[in-house]
Amino acid sequence: MSSSPLHPAHGAVRQITRDGELDTVAVEEPLEIRVDGDPVAVTMRTPGHDGELALGFLYGEGLIGEPRNVSLTEDFAANTVVVTGPLLRELDSRRFYTTSSCGVCGKGAIEEISVQGPAAQPGWRGAALSRSLLAGLPDHLIQPGFARTGGLHATGLFDSGLNLLCVREDVGRHNAMDKVVGWALQHGLLPLIDSVLCVSGRLSFELVQKAAMAGAPVLVGVGAPTSLAVDLAAERGLTLCGFARGERINVYTGAERIKKS
């Protein structure tokens, strides 16, 4: 399995016949994430970078930290990833079964929504960010799968100079984020100090939570934020920007990291 940071995975799109002609759609298939022998979650994802997805998901749930002692087995044919290694907290099987891959829904009780793991405090040691450069960030997301299908979300990780380090596409926006976080984990880049995450769609609570768990100080989206996304970003000290569309961008929280002019 390729883990190229800037190239799409094989198997992300599929040809179908529509009105007697060939068309291309984004592939959606279930992935079962297992920890040791136990299935802990199933997510509908676009195949490829499954190991990153599993690692990013488990990191976002506060279950794994350093990847040193964690081993991965990807079974592409069976749509399964098995993660083996010591966990940061014990798996209460009943509770963990309730955890969904989208980070929120599927949880059995409201108290379970906020991940209990130690969230890294977002850090930004670079110069103040240019508003216009942030507004243009989505143009730098490489989205070959979206270009062919119109059916994939993307998340990109940028360094403090706004250079693209890694981009991932997926039918689930939470999966695209998990894959990028998993890639960063494997490359020793967590927590994401001095980094910017950029997503191709809307900004929900779950995405802010995943960004905060990864220690990202800045999260930019092409779409609208929800009320809870704004609240959580304010609480965690993230800079949250929405409606990033070329020339314009809205800054909802953490404006101190953005240049005044």
Next chain:
Amino acid sequence: MSSSPLHPAHGAVRQITRDGELDTVAVEEPLEIRVDGDPVAVTMRTPGHDGELALGFLYGEGLIGEPRNVSLTEDFAANTVVVTGPLLRELDSRRFYTTSSCGVCGKGAIEEISVQGPAAQPGWRGAALSRSLLAGLPDHLIQPGFARTGGLHATGLFDSGLNLLCVREDVGRHNAMDKVVGWALQHGLLPLIDSVLCVSGRLSFELVQKAAMAGAPVLVGVGAPTSLAVDLAAERGLTLCGFARGERINVYTGAERIKKS
């Protein structure tokens, strides 16, 4: 709580301060769905029509049928809906805890993805549908919340003459669908024979599954379908249309219900 089929709920949007000026965002808050005393799922939803959401969710999971013997208690302040009544199948607590509100993710194993309930066979007894009228269907979705925030999905239910019967908005596209199905349940309209469902976004497996469980013969979306959405629609006999944008529409499955010309 208003249950008007064509009007938004109170509390769906909230004013915030951004750059010193007032702005409006879509509200996202957790809703806990309980069956009798047991919490079975939490979904991040836009408040309002919570009872419909709970009923539609449980119907889509094959847990309830006729609403006759089902009672609802909505606790708006506590973000909780309690459903009481006989279920069509037993709640295996551990398994049911794994069920997520988005219909798929959060399930503990791949086998659990397909809902085991008896899916109604989609029926269409009306005249063949006009391609151009279907292409224009999204224009008839009433979306006041989206107009103010850019952050809400919508699902609309149309009759065989393509008149809008009910529309619901939500930060979660699966919730908007659940709310419409719940409304139809309360009004004795299930299964949705001779009806068309229209969604404002992309077409995933979960949305096709919910439409199929509700017995809808036709599902139209503004966005792209996934591979599994096309596969499931073909298997269940649904007419699945995507990229419905005014003049154009793509028909992926069930073209026999669409006029040739």
